[in-house]
Amino acid sequence: MLNPLRLSRPLGFLVGIATALTMPMVSGSPALAQGAGCNAGTLCIDLSPRNFKPMPIAIVDFTGEAGQGAQVASVITNNLKRSGVFEPLDRARFPEQNVAFDATPNFAAWQGIGAQAVLNGRVVREGGRLAVEYRLWEVSTGKAILGQRHGVDAAAWRRLAHLASDAVFERLTGETGFFDTRIVFVDETGPKDKRRKRLAIMDQDGANFLALSSGDELLVTPRYSPRGDRVAFMAFGNGRPRVQVLDLGTGQRNVIGQDGVMSFAPRFAPNAGTLAMSIENNGQANIVAVDLGSRAVRPLTSGGAIDTSPSYSPDGSQIVFESDRGGGQQLYVMGADGGGARRISFGEGRYSTPVWSPKGDFIAFTKQRGGNFAIGIMKPDGSGERILTEGFHNEGPSWAPNGRYIVFFRESGAGAKLHMVDITGRVDVPIPTPNFASDPAWSPLRSAR
Numbered sequence: 001m002l003n004p005l006r007l008s009r010p011l012g013f014l015v016g017i018a019t020a021l022t023m024p025m026v027s028g029s030p031a032l033a034q035g036a037g038c039n040a041g042t043l044c045i046d047l048s049p050r051n052f053k054p055m056p057i058a059i060v061d062f063t064g065e066a067g068q069g070a071q072v073a074s075v076i077t078n079n080l081k082r083s084g085v086f087e088p089l090d091r092a093r094f095p096e097q098n099v100a101f102d103a104t105p106n107f108a109a110w111q112g113i114g115a116q117a118v119l120n121g122r123v124v125r126e127g128g129r130l131a132v133e134y135r136l137w138e139v140s141t142g143k144a145i146l147g148q149r150h151g152v153d154a155a156a157w158r159r160l161a162h163l164a165s166d167a168v169f170e171r172l173t174g175e176t177g178f179f180d181t182r183i184v185f186v187d188e189t190g191p192k193d194k195r196r197k198r199l200a201i202m203d204q205d206g207a208n209f210l211a212l213s214s215g216d217e218l219l220v221t222p223r224y225s226p227r228g229d230r231v232a233f234m235a236f237g238n239g240r241p242r243v244q245v246l247d248l249g250t251g252q253r254n255v256i257g258q259d260g261v262m263s264f265a266p267r268f269a270p271n272a273g274t275l276a277m278s279i280e281n282n283g284q285a286n287i288v289a290v291d292l293g294s295r296a297v298r299p300l301t302s303g304g305a306i307d308t309s310p311s312y313s314p315d316g317s318q319i320v321f322e323s324d325r326g327g328g329q330q331l332y333v334m335g336a337d338g339g340g341a342r343r344i345s346f347g348e349g350r351y352s353t354p355v356w357s358p359k360g361d362f363i364a365f366t367k368q369r370g371g372n373f374a375i376g377i378m379k380p381d382g383s384g385e386r387i388l389t390e391g392f393h394n395e396g397p398s399w400a401p402n403g404r405y406i407v408f409f410r411e412s413g414a415g416a417k418l419h420m421v422d423i424t425g426r427v428d429v430p431i432p433t434p435n436f437a438s439d440p441a442w443s444p445l446r447s448a449r
Contacts, residue, residue, distance in 0.1 A: 042145070043116065043117065043138045043140075043141075043145060043172065044172060044173070044174060045085055045086075045172050045173050047085070047173055047175070049424050049426070052424075052426075054084065054085060054086055054087040055085065055086050055087060055116050055117065055172060056086075056087045056089055056114045056115050056116050056117075057080065057086050057087065057088055057089065057115065057116065057117045057118070057119065057168075058088070058089045058094060058110060058113075058115045058117070058118045058119070059073050059076050059077045059080070059088055059119045060073065060094065060096065060097070060098065060099045060105075060118065060119065060120045061073045061091075061097070061098065062101075062120065062121040062122050062123050062132065062134070063098065063100055063101060063121075063122045063123075064101075064122035064123040064124050065123040065124060065125050065130065068123045068130065068157060069121070069122060069123045071157070071161075072121075072123055072132060072157070072160050072161045072164070073119075073121075073161075074161075075158055075161030075162070075165075075205070076119070076161045076164055076165050076168070078205060079161065079162065079165035079179045079205065080165060080168065080169070082205070082420070082427075082429050083169065083405075083427070084422060084426060084427035084429075085169065085172075085173060086172075089113060089114070089115055093113050094113070095109035095110060095112065095113060096109065096110075099118070099120040100120075100122075101120065101121055101122040101133060101134075101135070103120075104142070105118045105120065105137055105139075107137070107139050107140075107142045110139045111139050111140065115139050116138070116139055116140070117136060117137060117138060117139060117145075117172065118136075118137045118139060119134060119135070119136050119137075119164075119168060120134065120135060120137075121133055121134025121135065121164070122134075123157075123160065125154070126151065128153065128154055129151050129152065129153055129154060130151065130152060130153075130154045130157050130160060131149060131150065131151040131152075131160075132149065132150050132151075132160040132161075132163075132164060133147075133148075133149045134147070134148060134149075134164055135147045136168055136171060136172075145171065146167060146168065146171045148163075148164070148167050150163040150164065158203065158207055158208065159180060159446075161179075162179040162180040162181075162203070162204075163179075163180050163447060165177060165179040165180075166178070166179050166180050166445070166447070175402055175404060176401070176402040176445070177402065177445075178204065178400040178401055178402045178404070178405055178442075178445070179204060179205075180445055180446045180447045181203075181204045181400065181401060181442060181443045181444070181445055181446060182201055182202065182203055182204065182228075182443040182446070183201070183202055183203075183204055183398075183407060183418070183431070183440050183441065183442055183443065184199065184200070184201045184212070184222045184224060184231050184440070184441050184443070185199075185200060185201075185202075185222065185409075185418060185433070185437050185438065185439055185440040185441070186198070186199065186200070186219065186220055186222065186437065186438045186439040187199070187200035187211060187215075187433070187434075187435050187436075187437055188415060188416065188435055188436035188437060188438060189215070189435045189436070192414070192415065195436075196215040197215065197218055197219060197220065198211055198212070198213040198214060198215035198219065199211070199212040199213045199219050199222055199231070199233060199246070200212060200437075201248075202433070204400075204431070204442070205431070205432075206431055206432035206433060209433070209434055212231075212246065212248075217235060217236060217237055218235070218236040219233050219234070219235050219236075220233065220234050220236075220438075220439055221233055221234050221264070221265060221266070221439050222439060222441050223266055223267050223268060223441050224268070224441050224442065224443050224444070225268045225272045226268055226269075226270055226271075226272045226444060227272050227444070228248075228443045228444045228446065229247065229248055229249060230245050230246060230247055230248060230268075230272075231245070231246045231248060231441075232244070232245045232246075232256070232266035232267070232268060232275055232277075233246065233266065234263070234264045234265070234266065240260070240262055241262050241263065241264050242255050242256075242257065242262070242263055243255070243256045243257055243263040243264065243266045243275070243277050244256060245266075245275070245292070256275060256277070256290055256292070256295075257277070257279065257288075257290060257297065258279075258297065261279050261280065261281075262279065262280035263277050263278065263279050263280075264277065264278050264280075264285075264308070265277055265278045265308045265309050265310065267309075267310050267311050267312065267355075268312075269289070269312050269316050269336075270312055270314060270315065270316040271316060273291065273292055273293060274289050274290065274291055274292065275289070275290045275292055276288070276289050276290075276300070276310040276311075276312065276319060277290065277310070278307065278308040278309075278310070284303070284304050284305060284306055285305075285306045285307055285308050286299060286300070286301045286302055286303070286307055287299075287300045287301045287307045287308065287310050287319070287321060287338075288300055289336075299338065300319070300334070300336075300337070300338035301321075301323075301334070301338060301341070303325065305323050305324055305325035306323065306324050307321055307322075307323045307325070308321065308322055308323075309321055309322045309352060309353050309354060311354055311355045311356045311363075312336065312356060313356050313360055313380070314356065314357075314358055314359070314360045315360070316336055317335065317336055318333055318334065318335060318336060318356075318380075319333070319334055319335075319336055320332070320333050320344070320354040320355075320356055320363050320380070321333075321334070321354065322351060322352050322353070322354060326343060328350060329350035329351060329352055329368075330343055330345045330346075330350075330351050331343070331344050331345040331351045331354050331363070331365060331382075332344065333380060343382075344363075344378065344380070344381060344382030345365070345378070345382060345385075346382065347367070347385055348369055349367050349368055349369030349370075350367070350368045350369070351365050351366070351367055352365065352366045352367075352368070352395075353365060353366045353395065353396055353397060355397055355398060355399060356380070356399075357377075357399050357403040358399055358400075358401055358402070358403045359402075359403035360380070361379065361380075361403065362377040362378065362379060362380075362403070362423065363377065363378055363379070363380055364376070364377050364397035364398075364399060364406050365377070365378070365397065366394070366395045366396065366397065366408075367387070372390050372391060372392065372393075373390070373391070373392070373393045373394045373395050374387045374388075374389065374390035374391075374394060375387070375388050375389050375390075375394045375395075375397050375406060375408050375421060376388055377406075377423060386425070387425070388406070388421045388422075388423070388424075388425040388428075389408075389419075389421050389425060389428050391410065392410075392411060392412065392413070393410065393411035393412075393416075394408055394409075394410050394411075394419075395408060395409060395411075396408050396409050396438065396439055396440060398440050398441045398442045399442060400442050401442065401443070401444045401445045403423075404422055404423055405420055405421070405422050405423075405427070406420065406421050406422075406423070407419070407420050407431065407440045407441075407442055408420075408421070408440065409437060409438040409439065409440060414436075415436030416436050416437060416438040417430060417431075417433065417436060417437055418430070418431040418433055418437045418438075418440050419431060
């Protein structure tokens with residue numbers, strides 16, 4: 001029988017209301033830059049590596065509800081800065097410390113400190129709810145290029161900032177934002193040789209931490225469903241690892257798969273009704289697909305190799321997985337029915353934990369070579385391999401829903417912590433957690449569900 005600790009981290013590491021106020025831009029503006037998905041002649045950030053430069057932006061403290069406006073503006077500032085796409089200007093340099101929601105900024109003054117865009121707004125209370133209204137201004141033309149309003153329960157006020165951040169990110173890059181999301185991960189406490197591991201969830205910026213399990217049992221490799229309402233994971237219970245699914249709304253847990261069979265490395269299909277995972281069979285591992293309604297199990301691979309870490313393409317037609325069928329740990333792509341498996345990784349080292357981008361354009365992976373662990377991406381045909389970050393131990397990539405950022409965990413010796421890297425490798429920032437953390441998985445956009 002396979003060592004279950006080896007399989008806990010398979011083959012890699014052991015164990016709104018919105019109203020757009022978009023205005024036409026002046027094509028001759030010196031602040032213009034063309035980016036993917038942006039209209040010609042509009043203020044936009046060019047995200048291509050050759051031309052990229054972070055946009056200087058001023059986020060003025062929002063007015064309205066006492067103290068809340070400044071807090072919302074602070075979270076927006078942090079979000080945009082961490083994305084690596086924006087350069088929020090120091091408030092100490094602001095020519096105007098307050099810009100009322102209905103007022104027009106002094107554009108000449110803002111241009112004098114290098115701001116290309118100014119964001120102002122207000123927070124208002126509506127009974128037990130809070131709403132935010134804001135406008136994004138292009139400094140060079142003096143025109144409002146975005147205006148929106150969002151409302152949430154008062155206790156969830158940080159979501160106002162995340163929703164606004166997503167709107168600004170999308171308006172100025174042409175790509176979907178990623179701020180109104182959550183991350184599920186393994187929270188780790190206690191001595192290194194006696195780690196207490198429990199499932200936990202938090203906002204993508206580390207706020208609103210919530211433990212999902214007690215820590216009395218070992219739970220690893222959590223994976224979000226495409227709808228964000230469930231999490232699949234592996235639990236070490238009664239001496240035999242089994243895949244389980246947790247309903248985040250009810251807290252109910254269900255064991256998936258056949259009794260008495262070790263199962264691990266779960267991943268939801270895009271339809272959320274099927275779960276691909278590996279099962280142990282006489283010391284080897286094969287991939288199966290489980291219908292979560294009927295619980296019918298359909299074999300996808302067979303043979304004497306260890307096939308694990310399946311991940312579906314966004315359209316559900318293909319699966320990338322890792323296997324040692326060729327004698328070494330490599331990546332393969334097969335049809336969702338299990339047919340036509342072909343190897344796609346050919347570089348030096350061992351490849352593991354593949355995960356398909358939500359856009360379908362890249363596959364992220366962990367690569368071990370020369371004593372280091374790296375996070376990289378390649379195209380689905382195996383071409384264009386690129387290492388994004390490399391060091392002592394980086395592992396467990398998971399894509400943001402916009403397909404531009406990846407969360408992973410980095411082991412520094414004392415313990416693991418979460419980090420975020422973008423597809424250029426230019427952005428590499430820590431994600432704060434209260435304790436050590438590993439095995440992250442990014443949720444879909446909450447506002448899109």
